[in-house]
Amino acid sequence: MLLNGIQIDDTFAEAFNMRGTRVIITAQNHKWAYHAANAMTGFATSVIGCGVEAGIEREMTAEETPDGRPGVSILMFAMGSKVLMQQLETRMGQCILTCPTAAAFAGIESEDMISLGKHLRYFGDGFQTSKLIAGKRYWRIPVMDGEFLTEETTGMVRAIGGGNFLILATSQPAALAAAETAIEAMKLLPNVIMPFPGGVVRSGSKVGSKYKTMFASTNDAFCPTLKGVTNSELSPEIESVMEIVIDGLTFDDIALSMKAGIEAICALGTSSGVKRISAGNYGGKLGPHLFKLHDILKGTAA
Amino acid sequence: MSALTFTLKTAPQQSINCSALTPDNLIGKTAAEIGNIKLVSGKHPLLASDIFDISGSDTQQLNFRNATAKLDYIGANMTSGSIAIDGDAGAHLGFGMKNGEIHCKGNTAAFAASGMRGGLLSIDGNTGDFLGAGSEGSRKGMLGGTVIVKGNAGDRAGDQMRRGLILIEGNAGDYCGSRMIAGTIGVLGDLGAYTAFNMHRGTLLLKKQPQLHVTIQDCGAHTLPFLNLLFKSFSKYNTRFSTLNSLRVQRFVGDTAYSGNGEILILST
Numbered sequence: 001m002l003l004n005g006i007q008i009d010d011t012f013a014e015a016f017n018m019r020g021t022r023v024i025i026t027a028q029n030h031k032w033a034y035h036a037a038n039a040m041t042g043f044a045t046s047v048i049g050c051g052v053e054a055g056i057e058r059e060m061t062a063e064e065t066p067d068g069r070p071g072v073s074i075l076m077f078a079m080g081s082k083v084l085m086q087q088l089e090t091r092m093g094q095c096i097l098t099c100p101t102a103a104a105f106a107g108i109e110s111e112d113m114i115s116l117g118k119h120l121r122y123f124g125d126g127f128q129t130s131k132l133i134a135g136k137r138y139w140r141i142p143v144m145d146g147e148f149l150t151e152e153t154t155g156m157v158r159a160i161g162g163g164n165f166l167i168l169a170t171s172q173p174a175a176l177a178a179a180e181t182a183i184e185a186m187k188l189l190p191n192v193i194m195p196f197p198g199g200v201v202r203s204g205s206k207v208g209s210k211y212k213t214m215f216a217s218t219n220d221a222f223c224p225t226l227k228g229v230t231n232s233e234l235s236p237e238i239e240s241v242m243e244i245v246i247d248g249l250t251f252d253d254i255a256l257s258m259k260a261g262i263e264a265i266c267a268l269g270t271s272s273g274v275k276r277i278s279a280g281n282y283g284g285k286l287g288p289h290l291f292k293l294h295d296i297l298k299g300t301a302a
Numbered sequence: 303m304s305a306l307t308f309t310l311k312t313a314p315q316q317s318i319n320c321s322a323l324t325p326d327n328l329i330g331k332t333a334a335e336i337g338n339i340k341l342v343s344g345k346h347p348l349l350a351s352d353i354f355d356i357s358g359s360d361t362q363q364l365n366f367r368n369a370t371a372k373l374d375y376i377g378a379n380m381t382s383g384s385i386a387i388d389g390d391a392g393a394h395l396g397f398g399m400k401n402g403e404i405h406c407k408g409n410t411a412a413f414a415a416s417g418m419r420g421g422l423l424s425i426d427g428n429t430g431d432f433l434g435a436g437s438e439g440s441r442k443g444m445l446g447g448t449v450i451v452k453g454n455a456g457d458r459a460g461d462q463m464r465r466g467l468i469l470i471e472g473n474a475g476d477y478c479g480s481r482m483i484a485g486t487i488g489v490l491g492d493l494g495a496y497t498a499f500n501m502h503r504g505t506l507l508l509k510k511q512p513q514l515h516v517t518i519q520d521c522g523a524h525t526l527p528f529l530n531l532l533f534k535s536f537s538k539y540n541t542r543f544s545t546l547n548s549l550r551v552q553r554f555v556g557d558t559a560y561s562g563n564g565e566i567l568i569l570s571t
Contacts, residue, residue: 068530103527127563129503131486131528132465134535140528149528 001294005270006277008262008293013164014281015289018047018077019084020159020249021114022057022107025096026071030059036102037072039095044076044087045196048216052078052087053161053247055193066105067149073107075193077161077247084156085114092150093120097141103149106136110155117141117150163246163254163291165262166204166222166278172240174273176200179242181268182261192248192257204243207282219280238275251289255301258291303360305386306336309367311355317392318343318353320366321375325383325402328361366391371411377404380421393430396423397437399447412456413437415449418466424450424540431456431475434468434487444468444485450541457494460487463504469536469543479506482564486532488543501557501564507532511552511568518556518566525549526567 001008025040027033037056044054054076065071076091078084096104097120104116117139121128124141130152131138137152167182169175183199186192194200209217220226221233222241234241244261248254262277279293295301308323319342328336337351350356358365362383366376369389377385378397387395390408398417405424412430415423416437433455434444443462450469457475460468460482468487476494479487482504493512529549536543550570556562 066531066534067527068534069527129505129563129565130484131505131532133531138528138531140526146524147526147528149531 001297003262003266003277003297006266006274008266008297009276009278010294011279012281012284012293013162013258013279013291014284014287015160015162015164015254015291016079016287017289018053018079018159018161018247019081019156020075020077020247021084021088021154021156022073022075023088023092023116023154024060024065024071024073024105024107026060026065026067026069026103026105027099028069028101030070030072032099032101033069033071036096036099037074039099040091041074041076041195042095045201047077047079047083047161051083052076052091053193053195054091055195055199055247057190057193058187066151067103069103075191075247075249077159077193077195079161081112081114081156088154089115089119092116093123096150097123097143097148100145105151106154108155108157110157112156113153114156116152116154118152120150157249159247159249160251160254160289161247162287163248163258163289164243164280165258165293166280167242167244167265167274168222168234168238168276168278169240169242170237170273170275175240175242178265178268178272178274179244182244182264185264186244186246186257186261189253189257189260191250191253192246194244194246196245199244201243201245202241204241204280207286222278233278235275243280251291251301255291255296258293259296259299262293262297303363304358305360305363305365306356306358307365307367308350308354308356310369310373310389311353313368313370314343314353314372316344316346317372317374318348319375320373320392321378321397323350323364324377324380324385325362325364326379326381328364331361333359369408371409374411376406377402377423380404390427391425394437395425396421396449399423409453415444415447415468416440417443417445418447418449419445420447422448422450422539424452426452428453428472429455431458432461433459433470434463434466435459435461442483448539450539450543452541454491455489459489460485460504463487467535469539469541471542478512479504479564479566482506490542498554498557498562498564498566500560501562502560503562503564506564506566508566508568509571514554514556514566517559518554519558521553521555521565523550523552523570526551526553529567 041054204219205216374392384403387406393411409427454472473491480499488507551567554566
């Protein structure tokens with residue numbers, strides 16, 4: 001399949017079931033809401049080493065947030081509910097409680113409600129106060145800048161992580177510029193995050209390694225400097241590959257986001273240096289969700 | 303279907319317990335069955351049809367007409383539907399109410415919203431003592447729901463209140479928020495003596511600063527963002543509280559005689 005001269009491989013991205021939650025962070029202004037949200041979603045690129053994958057979903061105006069202050073919404077994903085709960089509490093305590101003027105609210109409703117400020121309240125040493133307002137419980141914890149306000153719980157939902165596509169280009173700057181273009185388009189869509197630095201990952205991995213202790217290692221088939229010594233997937237003119245990984249609340253959210261990203265890149269044309277779009281998978285045996293690139297672009301993926 | 307209407311035939315001399323006349327109790331009953339419901343007045347059991355002219359058929363929408371302060375326990379323990387009262391209501395209006403709506407267009411006697419757990423009780427006139435307080439022998443007052451009083455409230459409003467919201471647009475008497483355990487009481491008018499006496503926790507949101515006794519401590523002026531949430535929750539009600547928007551308050555905490563952590567927030571004007 002060719003899209004504006006760029007080849008779309010007949011392959012698929014393989015994704016996994018995750019647990020996800022959304023938190024709304026507000027503050028005195030967007031600057032401090034971002035400080036809080038950036039800290040909370042920091043070191044959260046991959047569940048392999050970080051426990052969770054997290055990112056900023058979008059900016060929110062003062063009219064959209066529960067407490068009428070500027071805010072941002074963040075999404076956080078983990079492989080299981082236990083890790084998600086642990087990570088959410090730790091990150092709330094170290095990143096939101098500590099951040100000047102920041103407050104945290106539930107961003108999603110669900111039957112499974114998990115602790116947001118429920119245990120953090122004990123930081124108040126008995127001076128904490130709870131308010132039940134319009135059916136929701138909030139905690140007010142006295143801190144040195146005034147009061148830290150947090151909702152007691154937020155919803156936990158079933159989600160999907162690991163949607164991805166690969167950008168194959170004739171140079172490293174070209175691959176990265178195309179990836180940035182895709183990220184800009186994908187950031188406009190709700191319910192998804194791209195958890196890697198700037199939304200882009202360069203160190204795609206394969207399962208297994210020659211070393212016994214390693215479960216995953218570099219994806220040599222897509223490493224341009226190994227073209228001559230490995231069973232390469234790359235044609236001679238490809239000099240750099242970038243990957244974009246997407247976590248989202250539903251299959252459709254991820255499919256729409258991948259479509260938006262790939263279409264934005266293809267709109268650049270072959271003069272951008274991008275020659276091919278591919279995707280990462282494990283042969284379709286590990287993950288229950290397969291995002292077939294051709295189906296996604298036709299809008300028939302399900 | 304028109305509202306099931308109970309029009310008082312003559313003003314009673316003695317209190318009548320109206321707790322049997324709620325949407326929950328009347329659902330599925332015929333006009334004859336409703337007329338035969340026994341209501342207790344002192345030691346005399348009376349039939350509903352002896353006391354009221356009964357018309358209409360919608361049991362989820364009740365209307366009391368020509369009501370007086372002798373009609374006690376209207377809407378007691380109700381869980382659904384609505385009750386409108388043209389006139390005054392007696393004691394224990396909305397006693398133990400769990401859901402639904404009661405609208406009293408006149409005044410009420412004492413113990414309105416006593417033991418209330420949910421729903422909305424609005425009173426256009428004044429209400430007596432012990433609004434939202436625990437009834438006799440109970441260790442807890444109101445446990446949830448919303449009460450809006452357009453007029454004044456008597457003494458001991460919110461005594462031992464455990465949860466919920468009371469909004470008084472007029473004045474409140476002595477001992478407002480006494481022994482309060484949690485919840486929120488707002489008062490736009492004046493307050494009597496000993497506000498927040500033995501208050502444990504909860505919030506009193508006041509427009510005017512009352513004379514506070516010595517065990518209520520001044521914690522200074524503050525801008526509290528949580529008030530945004532509270533004000534937003536007022537906006538769905540027909541009350542002057544929905545126009546509040548200043549987050550600037552003087553914060554008092556007490557009652558320290560009880561190691562209390564209750565707060566009195568005086569809104570800046």
